[in-house]
Amino acid sequence: MSKLLPTGTIAPDFTLNVTPDQKLSLSELRGKPVILVFYPADWSPVCGDQLAVLNQVLSEFKKFGAELLAISVDGLWCHIAFAKSRNLHFSLLSDFNPRGEISQKYGAYREKDGTCERAIYVIDKNGVISWNYLSPIAENPGADGILEALEKLPK
Amino acid sequence: MLKNPVSNDDHIEGAQNAAVTLVEYGDYQCPYCGQAYPIIKRLQKHYGSKLRFVFRNFPLTEIHPLAEPAAQTAEYAGAEGQFWEMHDLIFENQSNLSIELLLQLADFLNLSSAELKEALKNHTFDAKIQKDFMSGIKSGVNGTPTLYINGVRYSGPVEFQDLVSAIDEIIAVSK
Numbered sequence: 001m002s003k004l005l006p007t008g009t010i011a012p013d014f015t016l017n018v019t020p021d022q023k024l025s026l027s028e029l030r031g032k033p034v035i036l037v038f039y040p041a042d043w044s045p046v047c048g049d050q051l052a053v054l055n056q057v058l059s060e061f062k063k064f065g066a067e068l069l070a071i072s073v074d075g076l077w078c079h080i081a082f083a084k085s086r087n088l089h090f091s092l093l094s095d096f097n098p099r100g101e102i103s104q105k106y107g108a109y110r111e112k113d114g115t116c117e118r119a120i121y122v123i124d125k126n127g128v129i130s131w132n133y134l135s136p137i138a139e140n141p142g143a144d145g146i147l148e149a150l151e152k153l154p155k
Numbered sequence: 156m157l158k159n160p161v162s163n164d165d166h167i168e169g170a171q172n173a174a175v176t177l178v179e180y181g182d183y184q185c186p187y188c189g190q191a192y193p194i195i196k197r198l199q200k201h202y203g204s205k206l207r208f209v210f211r212n213f214p215l216t217e218i219h220p221l222a223e224p225a226a227q228t229a230e231y232a233g234a235e236g237q238f239w240e241m242h243d244l245i246f247e248n249q250s251n252l253s254i255e256l257l258l259q260l261a262d263f264l265n266l267s268s269a270e271l272k273e274a275l276k277n278h279t280f281d282a283k284i285q286k287d288f289m290s291g292i293k294s295g296v297n298g299t300p301t302l303y304i305n306g307v308r309y310s311g312p313v314e315f316q317d318l319v320s321a322i323d324e325i326i327a328v329s330k
Contacts, residue, residue, distance in 0.1 A: 049298040087217040142297030
């Protein structure tokens, strides 16, 4: 049984650091679709591959006006080094303190491991969850599900 | 499942009526694709006319800066009728991959390295490469190499014996 938030519900707002001196709130992105990707850890092989593929498909997401945000419990400086080494062109948010607080709200926290699940939400321009997916932790879900979900959003 | 069926737009090596079609989504700078290369060659030898092989571009350009120029080079050679020669040469020389090497390979195949330089500069074959890439994304390709056997994703190890078992099974079923 997936513990993810169901589709049709409002995505809970949150505010997290994107850079050491800059915060981002989900509510600031109202008006455009948001792809929220929870992933276990910077530098891990599967996450690295997953984010590399998403990074490569950014231009397709942009066609839908969608914003991609990726969230893990890694610290900001870790995110910055990881993003730099992989040339990532989207924001990595740090759910670091209190650890996993936002991930828990989204049912995307693995208590046992202290990391995020590998979970994806597509949120429509009104802030409503329109698609969710909980991937097996060791499996890279690629980008096809996200693109299909974006295609189904009302224009 | 493979969403875009194999068509004449593809680079196809092997008999049109082969019982088995193996499709690879690959990146010329990806070390795992480099490892898969001799294994696929061995499969082609093993199955002969029963197997045809299709290569589609899936360059992860942000982590592999030479994947895109290498894909352009193979497509450029393809436009001159030498796709497979170039594809093979790039993988055989993957450990020394550089722009300089790609130009040398063009010379080696008696292609114009000056024309190739232009193609690299203008990204002449972008549309084809991007089309391959997006067909992969839509089929659920999440890294390289990703293989499809008769349109069905192969998720086992990319090793000769494992692939032979999978292909034999498909041949047995289709008989």
